[in-house]
Amino acid sequence: MTEENPEKTPEITSAxxxxxxxxxxxxxxxxxxxxxxxGRAYGAVVGAVQQQHVQLAGPPFxxxxxxxxxVVDVEAGFPLAAPFPGPGEGGVTAGSLPAxxxxxxxxxxxxxxxxxxxxxxxxxxxAEAVAPADEMWEYYLxxxxxxxxxxxxxxxxxxxxx
Numbered sequence: 001m002t003e004e005n006p007e008k009t010p011e012i013t014s015a016x017x018x019x020x021x022x023x024x025x026x027x028x029x030x031x032x033x034x035x036x037x038x039g040r041a042y043g044a045v046v047g048a049v050q051q052q053h054v055q056l057a058g059p060p061f062x063x064x065x066x067x068x069x070x071v072v073d074v075e076a077g078f079p080l081a082a083p084f085p086g087p088g089e090g091g092v093t094a095g096s097l098p099a100x101x102x103x104x105x106x107x108x109x110x111x112x113x114x115x116x117x118x119x120x121x122x123x124x125x126x127a128e129a130v131a132p133a134d135e136m137w138e139y140y141l142x143x144x145x146x147x148x149x150x151x152x153x154x155x156x157x158x159x160x161x162x
Contacts, residue, residue, distance in 0.1 A: 009120050010105040010106055010107060010108075010117050010120055011105065011106065012103055012104070012105045012120060012121060012124045013103070013104050013105075014101065014102075014103055014104075015101070015102050015103070015104050015158075016100075016101055016102075017097070017098065017099050017100055017101070017102050017158070017160065018099050019096050019097065019098060019099040020057070020058075020079045020080075020096060020097040021079070021080045021081075021082060021083040021084060021094065021095075021096050022061075022075075022077050022078065022079050022080055022084070022094070022095040022096055022097060023045045023048060023049050023054070023077050023078060023080055023084040023086065023088070023092055023093070023094060023095065024041070024045065024063070024075040024076060024077030024092070024093060024094075024095040025037075025040070025041035025044055025045060025075070025076055025077060025090065025091045025092055025093075026073075026074070026075040026091075026093070026095070027041075027074065027091075028071055028072070028073050028074075029071065029072055029074055030070060030071050031068070031069075031070055031071065031072060034062075034072070034074070037074070037076065038060075038062065038076050040090070041076035041077065041090075042060050042076060042077070042078075043090075044088070044089065044090030044091065044092050045076070045077045045078055045088075045090075045092050046078070047088070047089065047090070047092075048084075048086065048088025048089060048090065048092035049078065049080065049084065049088075049092075051088065051089075052084065052085050052086065052088065054080050054081065054082055054083075054084055054085070055080065055081040055082070056078045056079070056080060056081070057078075057079045057080050057081040058078065058079035058139065059078075059139050059140055059141055060076070060077070060078055060139070060140050061076070061077065061078070061079065061097075061137050061138060061139045061140065062074055062075065062076045062137060062138050062140075063075040063076075063095075063097065063135055063136070063137040064135065064136055064137065064138075065134060065135050066134055075095060077092075077095065079097065097137065097158075098135070098160060100133075100160050100161065101130075101160065101161045102133075102158050102159060102160040102161060103121050103124060103125060103158075103159050103161070104156060104157065104158050104159075105117050105120060105121055105156075105157050106154060106155075106156055106157075107138075107154070107155040107156075107157055108151075108152070108153070108154055108155075109150065109151055109153060110150035110151065110153060111150075111153070111155070114138070114155065114157065117155075117157050118136075118157065118159075121157065121159050125159070125161070130161045130162075131161065131162040132159050132160075132161065132162060133159065133160040133161060133162045134162070135160065136157065136158065136159040136160070137157075137158050138155050138156065138157050138158070139155065139156040139158070140153075140155055141154040141155065141156060142154045142155070
């Protein structure tokens, strides 16, 4: 996949992940309300992290539990340089991204097309006879407020192996 041709199948790599402390807001949210939830959650996490004097260690992410449907169990937050002492205002709590083997794919394009990247990841796991975990997450590497062209948005999809 390239920025010039975002419709190509994404390159999928295998990665060995290390546990990463996070600060998150977790809710069960209708898919149609995700944008509002993300805005509220990321704002609350940034405020709580600043108040607790903990340093961010990466871009915003959303971790999904289970198979997404019309409603999703989602955590939205940031990776941190040290564990979050929390709790913070706005429902901010300490969390972590797990260690272990995972597959990663860089999605370039609008969020509405992420399903194609997930299908490619599932196909790769099936071809290698590994089962996907019930949790997966997305790092949002582009800020839609700064990059208005959705065809240029970058999202790193991480799907651990069960």
